[in-house]
Amino acid sequence: MRLGTVPLMFLIILLSVFGPLSTDMYLSGLPQMVLDFNTDEATLNMSLYMFMLVLSFSILFMGPISDKYGRRRILILTMAISVLSNLACCFVDNIWLFIVLRMVQAFGGAGAMVSAFALIKDCFEGPERARILSVTATLGILGPMLSPVIGTVLINAYGWHSTFYAPALVGLICLVMGAMLPGSQPEDRLTGTVLNSIGRLGAVVRDKGFTMFMMMICIFTMAQLAYISVSSYIYQENFGLSTTEYSLALCGACILALILSNIVRRLGLSNMGVVKVVFALGILSMVMMATVAHFGWLWFMLSIVPCCSNTITARAFGYVILMNHHDGDNGSVSSVLNFNTFILAFFGMIIASNFPSDMFIMAIAAVLAICCTIFVVMWYLLRKNGYPVKGLIES
Incomplete structure (x- = not known):
């Protein structure tokens, strides 16, 4: 049995x-988990940071390995690991074992994400590929914000353990569907040793045009995850929102960001026009975060909306360009893109979390300032080198 087009698209999503x-489905359950594990907030938060770190580096190597050994094998292996580690998280009571299991869980998640982007390029072309990349890029941005919303519903109904049973179920579905993929994908397998396959990452990273544009497309993810990592403290402790109200605030920011990014899309701007809008939204978010976000939870929520919107907008058009820039390195390109996204997210979480709790809002503003600065520098270098990215400058 093989997957048709619609089931394949469902699997990719x-x-x-x-x-x-x-990543953070159990976020609203952290206070109860601190009690259950008999630990403190700082130690429990390591389960978030270490997940992100392992996810980043696992993604980096998973792509070229799947280019050599095939999508189906890697997907079945990583989904099996993910299902088992998620289930194990429900039965441990030692915090350090829980953190280790979260790191194993991240390895499984890496296989899923790399497979998704590689399958898009393996199986689709032209406008259809662009459309699917746009959808998956948007889901990748909104996922970490919607995840605590879904988690809150599950926790209120079944407790925090349900936030690990749910991913285990999704992983099992992906495993079954992944087993139906043709063993021949990708058709242009990399030859040689595993180290040679991993060495293909260097060929992608050494492309300066690709790397600079990738940094521009991914950089504001650092600010978005900085926001997510401290948002529960700001909304619940600073502004006095309940767990449910906190999840609704995250959901509200997602909806507004989608509306704003859809407005930008409907403007029909050129690629360079989109780049300018992405930068303008980053500046707007930084200014609002530094000046009005502390006035109340609504102002705080509105201050992050331009940032979330520009990450959706940037990835929706930028991933299409970047995935088309290299031929024959689908897994490697997917790995580098996802690694860059999640390692930036990791640094954003670390920077924001190390500010004093009464300065968390300014921490987000500081990360946004860093993002805007890096964006401008990369933009300048691209322009200085004649925009050496295939498809960035329309003919």
Whole structure:
């Protein structure tokens, strides 16, 4: 049995959200988990940071390995690991074992995300590929924000353990569907040793045009995850929102960001026009975060909306360009893109979390300032080198 086009698209969507949903679904359950594990907030938060770190580096190597050994084998292996580690998280009472299992879980999530982007390029072309990339890029951005919303519903109904049973179920579905993929994908397998396959990452990273544009497209993810990592403290402790109200605020920011990014899309701007809008939205978010976000939870929520919107907008058009820039390195390109996204997210979480709790809002503003600065520098270098990215400058 083989997957048709619609089931394949469904599998790709499931794989795209698998990593983001696994990242922080249990966020609203952290206070209860601190008690259950008899630990403190700082130690428990390591389960978030270490997940992100392992996810980043696992993604980096998973792509070229799947280019050599095939999508189906890697997907079945990583989904099996993910299902088992998610289930194991429900039965441990030692915090350090829980953190280790979260790191194993991240390895499984990496296989899902790399497979999603590689399958898009393996199986689709032209406008259809662009459309699917746009959808999956948007889901990848919204996933970490919607994940705590879904988690809150599950926790209120069944407790925090349900936030690990749910990803295990999704992983099992992906495993079954992944087993139906043709063993021949990708058709242009990399030859040689595993180290040679991993060495293909260097060929992608050494492309300066690709790397600079990738940094521009992914950089504001650092600010978005900085926001997510401290948002529960700001909304619940600073502004006095309940757990449910906190999840609704995250959901509201997602909806407004989608509306704003859809408005930008409907403007029909050129690629360079989109780049300018992305930068303008980053500046707007930084200014609002530094000046009005502390006035109340609504102002705080509105301040992050331009940032979330520009990450959706940037990835929706930028991933299409970047995936088309290199031929024959689908897994490697997917790995580098996802690694860059999640390692930036990791640094954003670390920077924001190390500010004093009464300065968390300014921490987000500081990360936004860093993002805007890096964006401008990369833009300048691209322009200085004549925009050496295939398809960036329309003919």
